[in-house]
Amino acid sequence: MRWSILVLQLLAAIASLVNIIGFRLDNLLRNGPIDLDRLTLAALAAVVLLTVEVLIICRRGAVLRPPRAAITVLLVALTAVSGFVPRQVDAYARAAEQEAREAERQQRYQAFTRELLEQTDEVEKRATQADAFDSDQAWAFLDALSSTTYWDDGAGPLSVQALELLRKALALKLIDVNGEVRGHRVKEPVARPLFLQFYKERIEPLRYSLTRQDWEIMRLLASADADLSLPDAAPLVADLAKTAVPGPPRFVTLK
Known part of the structure; x- marks a missing residue:
């Protein structure tokens, strides 16, 4: 199970990194309502930290007990979600900005x-x-x-x-x-x-x-x-x- 989780974590991390980098490249020349560089760096840091935490948990024992396994699976899921956070946060910020412009x-x-x-x-x-x-x-x-x-x-x-x-x-x-x-x-x-x-x-x-x-x-x-x-x-x-x-x-x- 440990190896399966490690593989899943690796795939989730790669997918998130691709998504985050793709988001930043798509908006390279755009000035958003929020700091896109900080948002991208925060998402990248989250992926790295979550991956490190999963590696630490998996390394502590050859067999993952149910509580620890559940926590590890949650961390893997959070890693996958982290790749979509910048797009969602930016979308919400742009919607709020558009709403403010329309009100004005x-x-x-x-x-x-x-x-x-x-x-x-x-x-x-x-x-x-x-x-x-x-x-x-x-x-x-x-x-x-x-x-x-x-x-x-x-x-x-x-x-x-x-x-x-x-x-x-x-x-x-x-x-x-x-x-x-x-x-x-x-x-x-x-x-x-x-x-x-x-x-x-x-x-x-x-x-x-x-x-x-x-x-x-x-x-x-x-x-x-x-x-x-x-x-x-x-x-x-x-x-x-x-x-x-x-x-x-x-x-x-x-x-």
């Missing part, structure tokens, strides 16, 4: 939803009172609508709702696209018409990889009686004549 995403989505509802109520109130946004308020409004860029999936995505709200605000004359607003970049605090400021900050520097949402906002602003005859608007006019080619998800390139 839901919180952000709810925050954006609340903000969009607040902006909708603001537009309704201003429409009733015939109270247009001033230039700074209009910029903050555009900034809020632009932030829905990454919410364009599902039924009635936030990005689409944001564009519809902008169309409504423009149709109700709540936004003067030609009203001047100061730049928001430290190196260029120049006052420009709202539509041109949006172009200079959100479109022109990123025309080869800009968000589809910002481009749609820009098109709506330009079509709302924007003074495209201004000399500084020439690059915008040229870009409006280009085709928006889809790139990575939610991005376009102007060609």
Whole structure:
């Protein structure tokens, strides 16, 4: 029986080592939610220590009594299980990380939803009172609508709702696209018409990889009686004549 257990221990140790090494090689370039190197070393140490313990027990007697034999068989089983521990621990950690990311995403989505509802109520109130946004308020409004860029999936995505709200605000004359607003970049605090400021900050520097949402906002602003005859608007006019080619998800390139 002793030799049988030794053979089983050897096979279990080899299988575990192969599994552990294979796991680490499969994830060689991946940064996991836990320290994969420590996890691998801990599993390797467990296999070695369990194997040594089995060898010690088997060496103490030619015949293994039932209690000792049961303990030895348990150690062999633990050796075999040790090879699967890194994958299982990593899988649980990744699942927990994914769950945390999804919870954070839901919180952000709810925050954006609340903000969009607040902006909708603001537009309704201003429409009733015939109270247009001033230039700074209009910029903050555009900034809020632009932030829905990454919410364009599902039924009635936030990005689409944001564009519809902008169309409504423009149709109700709540936004003067030609009203001047100061730049928001430290190196260029120049006052420009709202539509041109949006172009200079959100479109022109990123025309080869800009968000589809910002481009749609820009098109709506330009079509709302924007003074495209201004000399500084020439690059915008040229870009409006280009085709928006889809790139990575939610991005376009102007060609």
